Amino acid sequence: MWTWSRRRGAARRGAGRWRRAALAALVGGAVVLPLSAAAQPRTPAPAPAATAPVTAATLDETYAAHRANAADASRMAAAHGDRRRAAADRSLAGSSRQLLAFDGRGPGLVTEVLGDLARAGHVAVLVPGSDTSLDTYGRFRAAALALYGRLTAQAPEGTRVAVVAWLGYETPGTVSTTVATAGRAEQAAPRLRSLVRQVRALTGPRTHLSLLCHSYGSVVCARAAAGLDADDLALVGSPGTGAGTAAGLRTPARVWAARGTGDWVEHVPHVSAGLFGTTVGFGTDPVSPAFGARVFAAGDGGHSDYFAPGSRSLANLARIVLGERTEVTRD
Template identity: 50%
Template sequence: MRRFTRTLAAVALATTVVAGTAGWASGTTQRAVTGPPPGSASWRADGVLGRELPDPASVTARQVHVFFSGLSTLEQQELLERHPLVVGNLDGVPLELRYRANARALRAFHDSRYASLAAPGRQILAFDPRGRGQVAEVFGDLRSARHVSVVVPGSDIDAGTFDRRGDVYGTPAGMARSLYAETGQGGAVIAWAGYTTPVGVGLDAATGDLAEAGAHRLTRFTAGLAADGLPSPVVFCHSYGSVVCGLAASGLGATDLVVLGSPGMRADDVADLRTGARVWAAKDDSDWIDDVPHVEVAGLGHGPDPTDPEFGARRVPAEDAAGHTGYFAPGTDSLRAFAAIAEGESR
């Protein structure tokens, strides 16, 4: 009976998407930003150090860290000044250099979308202006943090909506800032909007193409954290971000994986994620995501609901999280639970 119900739901989903009814046609198709950081061609051709620089397209995060660790302070500064977008976005570069490189790159752009990101005191760990723009920001002292969390957002997020004033707890900066405030000074939280997200609820949101590209970028990012000697992260994944995290799960090196308002993780159950991380799931009854068929057929849909007991994830209380973007709102049970997970108190 359950298989029959899922089949009917899958047919309904496919019909809805193809026909463009119920709002699915309101999305616009996006082309994922992939490959090495912008400016990599100039980097490869640069002989300023008298030797070949590591190729951003093929070098591992660990190799990047070893390379930069072997440079003098003057050599590091030379590369930062000549190639700020590469240094600021190349996973494995020490975080202090990335902050400085991205601050320099942001000051060079005269674009209103980036004005607030260039403000003094912001710790921008990644800034890629290609496409709609991608950003990662750190809240707290990442170098001394005893525990690190990474927040991965869902649809409609880019450089222009990274920390918008409306719907604050639906933005990566708002979610990360709220979690950091709840956990205190012992840790750090990274708002990671480092992939091309779907816009609206079109085919991009119903398929896994953008999530696959995002998963590759996310695993490289967390590999860079590990190469820099930082603690293994707890990764929080909202909405379509949980599709990204599901595809990336086996390579994240995370201690815990927390999904909220998830349309599915493109996995049949926790075992199918092939991760040693503990997996948690939250969904409020008022979240519209509950109306999305949790199935996958012919590439449409993202599979079972992670809050379904049969999926095998640990359930996070979220009864007072209003709607799809209320999970990180101050005072909610979900935020308190997230903080406990981030601090390792729920082990």
């Protein structure tokens, strides 16, 4: 019969082999996918609107300029025969939409505001994960709307809130080589920092600012975290951040983490290793005690359910945004 030490040694060797195999499969499987999508012609769109620096006085003017640009993009997409993109752009051009930024080229970028940003006392910036583009923006906006609705219902009387849906980077595909590495996140981080500075300039230092980062968006937030002027940083459905601990993010913000019991990301290997000349994987599980985040309850939802109306995760995210730290529930 094996001794305990022999069993433990065998288990470690088995775990190491499993991790290496999982990482190789993750990257190798993505490498052999057809590359035809990259060669497909992209729907034409105008260059982004040129606007004055955003201030409280110019905010409405900025929104109007980007709506007009989205309308132009919709017409160009329709002429190109891309009805799906034309419909997405046309929706963004609606008179009630508050676009802080819009770029209809390629997969597309958009930053949309819900609420009165210039006068909000509590602001949430949502950072999406993989497979989010103008073509799929509706589902991301639905999450922002659900959060905004919860915040307005839950906020004390007289408290103004706003949500910023930030699709400010080209997200990776869920099944791709890019989703297992930090390349897209490193490109996105300076843009997220710029957005936070812009929001701070509009709202002032007393506004409570939270970043809510979903899935691969948590890697983006981690890359932007150092020195970021935010009060709270919430990681939901995170595959890891690339940092071994919350302290390793080097942020003054309170770091929160949650994962629903039905989220498949639990089974992603929480390791980081060199493979094919790059670093694959994002290391420590953010909901593990070793990471050191403030773990909160997310219920039994799946990977796309963190902002589902009525969910435990949405209620807790709203409490974080409103600064109700002692009301956030744990599992």
